[in-house]
Amino acid sequence: SQQGEEDPQALSIQEGENATMNCSYKTSINNLQWYRQNSGRGLVHLILIRSNEREKHSGRLRVTLDTSKKSSSLLITASRAADTASYFCATDPLSGGGADGLTFGKGTHLIIQP
Amino acid sequence: DVKVTQSSRYLVKRTGEKVFLECVQDMDHENMFWYRQDPGLGLRLIYFSYDVKMKEKGDIPEGYSVSREKKERFSLILESASTNQTSMYLCASSFRLGVGNQPQHFGDGTRLSIL
Numbered sequence: 090s091q092q093g094e095e096d097p098q099a100l101s102i103q104e105g106e107n108a109t110m111n112c113s114y115k116t117s118i119n120n121l122q123w124y125r126q127n128s129g130r131g132l133v134h135l136i137l138i139r140s141n142e143r144e145k146h147s148g149r150l151r152v153t154l155d156t157s158k159k160s161s162s163l164l165i166t167a168s169r170a171a172d173t174a175s176y177f178c179a180t181d182p183l184s185g186g187g188a189d190g191l192t193f194g195k196g197t198h199l200i201i202q203p
Numbered sequence: 204d205v206k207v208t209q210s211s212r213y214l215v216k217r218t219g220e221k222v223f224l225e226c227v228q229d230m231d232h233e234n235m236f237w238y239r240q241d242p243g244l245g246l247r248l249i250y251f252s253y254d255v256k257m258k259e260k261g262d263i264p265e266g267y268s269v270s271r272e273k274k275e276r277f278s279l280i281l282e283s284a285s286t287n288q289t290s291m292y293l294c295a296s297s298f299r300l301g302v303g304n305q306p307q308h309f310g311d312g313t314r315l316s317i318l
Contacts, residue, residue, distance in 0.1 A: 119303035131207070131293055131309030132246075139303075177246070181304040190236055190261060191304050195245035 093121075093178040093194030101200040108165040110197040112178030113158075119181040121154055122191065123163050126175045135163075135176075140183075168201045175199070206230075209294050209310035217318055222281040224313050226294030233299035235277035236307065237261075237269065239290040246293065252277055253299055284317045291315075 096111045112121070120139045124132040138145045138154045138161065145152045151164040165172055175198045179191035210225035228235065236251040238261075248261030250269040258269050266288060270278045277296075281288055291314050295307040 122304075122306060129312075129314075131311045132295075132307075134306040134308070137306055179307075190248045190251050191307065192248075193238075193246040195243065 093180050093192060095176070095178055095194045095197040097197060098195070099198045099200070101202060102168060103202050104168060104170055106168055108168050108172070108199055108201075110163045110176050110178075110199070112161045112163070112194060114161075114178075114180045114192075115159065116180075117183040118156075119183055121152075121161050122179045122181070123150075123152060123161075124177045124179060124193075126177065126196070128174070132177065165199075168199075170201050170203050173199060173201045207294055207296055207308050207310040209292075209313050211313050212311060213314050213316075215316045215318060216281075216284050218284060218286060220281075220284050222284050222315070222317075224279040224281075224292055224294075224315070226277045226279070226296075226310055227275050228277075228296040228308070229275065230296065230298075230308070231274065232296035232308070233274075234297045234305075234307075235271065236295040236297075237267075237277065237279045238293045238295065239263070240293055240312070241290050249279065286317050289315060289317045 093114045122137045123135045126132045136147050149166045154161045175196040177196045179193045207228045237249045238246045252258045252271045268280045291312050293312045294310045297305045297307045
């Protein structure tokens with residue numbers, strides 16, 4: 090069943106602005122992961138944040154996790170045209186044994202206007 | 204870099220045919236996964252495998268089977284293709300390290316059309 094839900098479904102901003110996407114989920118997790126998908130391609134892993142972490146950075150990406158609210162956010166700073174893609178959050182349920190697969194949301198489609 | 208290779212980018216088959224989708228990874232990953240991706244529904248897990256000859260059903264296994272005879276190869280089989288199986292199919296692999304799912308590495312997908 091789908092657990093992660095991204096918000097908004099679509100986002101269009103100007104190049105250079107920051108983009109923020111949110112993800113809400115329902116059950117306890119081991120970790121939460123963010124992926125990017127360019128049109129017609131597979132998903133690419135961006136960042137993993139564990140349940141005992143609150144914030145993580147990777148280049149222009151900043152991810153936060155609030156386990157009490159069961160939510161996460163992905164911030165892309167100083168956006169570029171190449172950031173145009175769909176972004177998915179994926180949750181790793183606590184009950185899983187490490188090979189049960191992630192549960193993906195439906196994604197946020199981000200468009201960066203030049 | 205990890206490479207997950209799916210045998211076809213585009214495939215067109217007819218209703219009732221038996222269809223094989225192949226996936227190969229080169230990173231000695233224990234786990235392999237098959238998803239389908241449909242507009243408005245996101246990614247849904249069909250089957251996964253955590254070892255050779257092992258398989259587990261995902262959320263939507265009906266109408267599909269899988270085969271994992273070698274660690275690097277995971278095949279998805281549509282026993283008798285139907286039009287509602289027209290979709291984008293994505294293969295992924297990951298290490299199995301302790302508790303919790305590790306990052307998954309995806310192939311570029313196979314866009315399958317069933318006529």
